[in-house]
Amino acid sequence: MLDVIWLIPAFPLAGFVLILLFGRRLGEPRAGYLATTMMVASFVVSAGAFLDLLGKPEEDRAHIEELFSWVPVSTLDVNMAFLADPLSITMCLFVTGVGAVIHLYAIGYMHGDAKFSKFFLYLNLFSLSMLLLVLGENLLVTFLGWEGVGTCSYLLISFWHTRESAATAGKKAFVTNRIGDWGFMLAMFLAFNAVGTLSYDKLNLAAEEGLLSSSTATGIAVLLFVGAVGKSAQLPLYVWLPDAMEGPTPVSALIHAATMVTAGVFLMTRVNPIIAVSSDWVPTLIAWVGAATALFAATIAVAQNDIKKVLAYSTISQLGYMFLAVGSGAYVAAIFHMVTHAFFKALLFLGSGSVIHGMHDEQDMRKMGLLRKAMPVTAITFVIGWLAIAGVPPFAGFWSKDEILLFSLAKSPALYVVGLVTALLTAYYMTRQVVMVFFGKARWESHAEEHGAQGDARPHESPILMLLPLVVLAIASVVGGGIQLPFSDATHRLEHWLHPVVEAGEAEIEGTWAYDNKYLLLGIATVVTLIGIALAWLVYERRRLRVVEPKVLEHAWYYDEALSNVMGGPGREAFEATSWFDRNVVDGGVRATAWGVRSAATGLRTGQSGFVRASAGIIGIGAVLLLAWFVVVRGIL
C-alpha cells in the first residue's frame, strides 16, 4: 500500500474534478455520496498504509514516494513527494476518517441548498489540500496544502456569500492566515539558505547531527511557529476563528475544529528535532503562548450565547493545550489530544448543527432549553462529547488532557496551574452549554413564531443521515483514549507508534516529581473537572448561584474590537495618506513638470512672431552678445 500512498490525496482530487465537471448533473444527493465515497476510499488506503507500516520494524517506518520534480532551479530542487511515516499516517487516518463521517453528515445538513454540489466540490478540495499538507515530504508541499486549506476555508466560510458577515469573515480568515504564512515562507527561505534543502528528512537530520547552528534553528522554529499561530488560531492571531463560524456547520466541524486548525501542531511536531536544537526560550515561548491562549479563550467561552461561538472559543482553548504540550516537549500528548479532540469536537459541532437544524436555524442558546426531550439522540451524543471535553474519566479527553498537564508540570508549575484553571473553566462552560441547550426549561416556545413560518415550529430530531455520524463520533469519543493509556508501558500505544518521529524532541520526564506522582495528578484533574461541572450545574440548572457573565468576557476582552478599530481607524488613514501622496506628490510632481514645460514653451512661442525684422534683430543681438563673450570672457582679440 505504501507505494500507492499518492492514492490518499488522489481520491478527493478525483472527487473534486468529477464534481467540477458534472456537479450540476449529479445534483443532490449524488454529488454528496460521490464526495463521501472518495473520503472513504482515502481512509481505506490510509488504513492499508498504516498496516503496512505496522508490519515493518520501527526504524524502517518511513517511506518516501516521489511523484515528479516540482520546482527545480539549480540547487533548489523541490519534488512533489509524499512521506508516509507514523505521524503522517496518523494524521491521514483521522483526517479521512473524521472527514468521511462529516461528509456523510453534510449530505443531510445541506439538504435543499441551491449550491449543494458546490459545497461538496469545496469539501473534497479541502480534503485534498489537508492530505497534501500532512503527507508532504518537504516544507513546500506542506505549504501547498497549508495555503490550500486556507483558501478552501475562505471559500467555505463565505459559502453563503450573499450574507455580508459571511463574506467578511471569509476574507478575515484568509488575510489573518496569510500573516502567519509570511512566517512560514521566511522559515523556508532560512532553511534553504542554511541547509540547502526543504525536505523534512534532511532538515531534521541536519538538526540531529548538529549541522544546524542554534541561531538558525531558532530562526526556523520561531518563524514556523508564527505560521502555526496563524493557522491554529493562537494569540494574537486567533481572531478569525470565532468569525469563521459563519460557515455551514459541517465546515466548522471539519475545518475549524478537527483538521485544518490542528495543522500548526502537526507542523511543530514534524520539525521537532529543529525545535530541540533551538534556543531554550523557543519551547518556553510556545508553551506560554499555548497556555495563555488556552486560558484566554476559555474565559471568553464562559460568557458566549451563540451555540457555535462557545465551541469556537473552546477549540481555540483546546488548541492552546496542544501548543502547551508542544512547548513542554510532549509531542505524543499533543498528537494524542489532537486525535481525541478531533473526535469530540467534531461530535459537538455536528451536534450543535443538529440542534440548529432542529431549531430552524436558531443559534442563540438563550432561546433553547430542554431539547433532550425533542432531540434524544442528539442530546445523548452531545452529552458524551461534553463529558469527553470536560475531562471526565474514562472518556477520551480525560486521558489526553491529563498527559499534557503531566508534561507541563514537569516543565514548569506555573504552566501546570494555568492548564488546570483552564480545565476547570472548560468543564464549567461546557456544562453551561449542555444545561442551556438540553436541560432546564424550554425557552423556545416563546420564540416559536419567529421561526414558525413552516407551521411546525417545534424543535425536531434530525434525519438519520445526520444522526449516524453523531453516533460514530460518540463511540470514538468514549473509547478514543484507548490509544494511549498511562498504566503501563504496553498501554502507551501511540507513544511507541510515534517514537521514531518524535524521539529527538520528546521530553524525558521519567524521574521528575510529576512523573512519580502521575496518579495523584489524575486525581487532581478529576476533582477540578467535577468542581467545574458542579459549579455550572448549580448556576444554570439548579439556579443556586448567581450567573456571572461579565460584559468584558462576552465581548472577548474587546481584543477583536480594538483590533478592528485600529485597522479601520489609523490603519485606514495611513493607507489613505499613502494614496493621497501618490495622487498629489508623485503624480503631482509629474503634472507640475508637464505644466512647467508647457508654460515655458508658451512663453517662448511668443518670441516666434515670424516677422523678419524681429528675427534679424534677435540675430543681431545674439551676434553682439557672442562677440562680447568671446572678447570679455575668453580674452580673444
Next chain:
Amino acid sequence: METSFPILTALIATPLVGAVLVALLSWRRSAEVGKLVGLLSAVVTAALSVWLLASYETGEVGYQFVTQQMWIERWGISWHLGVDGISLFLVVLTGLLFPLALLGVDPHHNGKAYLVWMLILEAGVMGSFISLDLFVFFLFFEIVLVPMYFLIGGWGYEGRVHAALKFFLYTMFGSAFMFVGVVATAFLARESVGRITFDLVVLQEQAEFATSTGRWLFFAFAVAFAVKVPIFPLHTWLPDAHTQAPTAGSVILAAVMLKLGTYGFLRFGLGLFPEAAYWARPLFLTLGVVGIIYGAIVATMQKDLKRLVAYSSIAHLGFIVLGSFAFTSQSISGSVLQMINHGVSTGALFLLVGWIYERRHTRQIAELRGIQAVAPIFAAGFMVVMLSSVGVPGLNGFVGEYLVLIGSFATARWWTVVAAAGVILAAVYLLWAYQRVFHGEPDEENRSFRELTVREGLVLVPFLAAIVFVGVYPKPLLDRIEPSVTELIEHVESRTDYVAPVSPAGERAGEEEGGG
C-alpha cells in the same frame, strides 16, 4: 542553431503583413473578411511561436534560431535576431495573447484601424523581444509606443486623450535617455571592440567601459526601462493609461509591454553593464521592495476596479525587479517566470474587468455588488485568476514569487523579509475588492448581470489552463529559463567581483551522489 526557415523574422513579418492586408481591404464591403484576415495573421503568429517553443533546444546555452543580416554596414547595424531562455516565453506569451485579446473584445467603432494598430503593436513587441542589435531593439521599443498611443486615444474611455498623451510623453522621456545611451555605447565601445557596432552579442563580450562611463550608460538605459516597468516613483502614467485604455490595450499593456522594461533590465542592463548594475543593486532592490508595498497599499484604496488592477501590477512588477537585482539563479529565474505569470493573470484580470464594464458600463467598485449570486461561473473564473494573482500555491503566481523571494533571501535578506509581507497585502486588496464586487446581495442594477458567454469562456479557458499548469508543473518552463539565467549570472561574475552564493545543497547533493 540553424533553421532553414527564418522563423524569428516571420514572427515580426506575419502581423505586419496582416496589418497591411487589413489596411488595404475595403472595410465597407467586407468587414468580415478583414476581421478574418487580421485574426488569421495573429493566429499564424501564435502558431509560429508555439512551433518555436516546440523546436527550442532545452538546456542549451546561448541564442537559438539566430538570423543575422548586415543592414547599415558603416555603423555596424545588423538585422540580428535570436531567442534564449529569457526571451523565449515572452515571445510565446506575446504570440498567444494577441489572438485571445482580439477574440475577447470587439472595438466599439472603426474596427479596421483598431485591428491595424493591434497588429503593428504585435510586430513591435515581438521585435523588441528578439532583437539582438541595440539599434534595432531601440527602433522596435519606440515603434511600440505609436500604436499604443492611438489605441488608448482612439478606443479608450472618458479620459483617453489625456492618458494617451501622458503615456506617450512619459515613455518618450525615458526613451530619449536610452537613445543617447544606445549611440554612446556603440561609439564609446569602439576602442575596445575595434569598430563601431550595435551588435549586442559582440558588445557584451568585448566592450569595456571605464567604471564611471559604464555607470552613466547603465543609467541612460535604466531610466527608459524604469519608466516602462514602471518602477516607483516613475509609475504614475500606468494607472491612467491602464484605466483609460480599451480592454485589449490594457491586456497587452500589462501582459507584455511592461515586460519590455523588466526584460530590458536583464538583457541590456545586466548584460551590457554588469559592473554598473551590480553597483546600483541596493537602489533597485529598494525601489523594487518599495513598489511591492507601496503599489499594494495604493491599490487597496482605489475605487475604480481597473485602477486597482493597475496598481496591483506595480506591486507585482516590484517582485520582478527585486528578483532581477538579487542576482541569484533562483531569483532571476523567478523574475523571468513571473513576467509570464503576471502577463497571464493580470491579462486575464483586465479581460474580466473589461467584460464587467461591457455589462455594467461602470468600473466603480461601489456600483458593483453581489455578482456571484447572478453569474456564478463568471465569478468562479474571476476567483481563480484572483487567487493566482494573490499567489496561492498550486497556481502560477506562487511559483514565480516564491522563486524570487527564496533566491533573493540569499543576497538581499532584509529586503526579502519586507517584500514577503507584500503577499499579505495582495490578499487584502484583492479579496476586499472581490468581496465588494461579487459578494453580498445583488441590487437592482446588478441583478441582470449576464453570465459568462460561450465566447468569453473559450477565451478565458487558455488563461485558466496556463494558471493551473504553471502552478502544478513549472518544470518545462524552468528547464528552459534556467540555463540562460545561469549564463547571465556567470557573465556578471566574470565582469565584477560578485560571487553568486553557493547554496549548501550543491555540496550536499554532490556528496550524496559521490557517496552512492
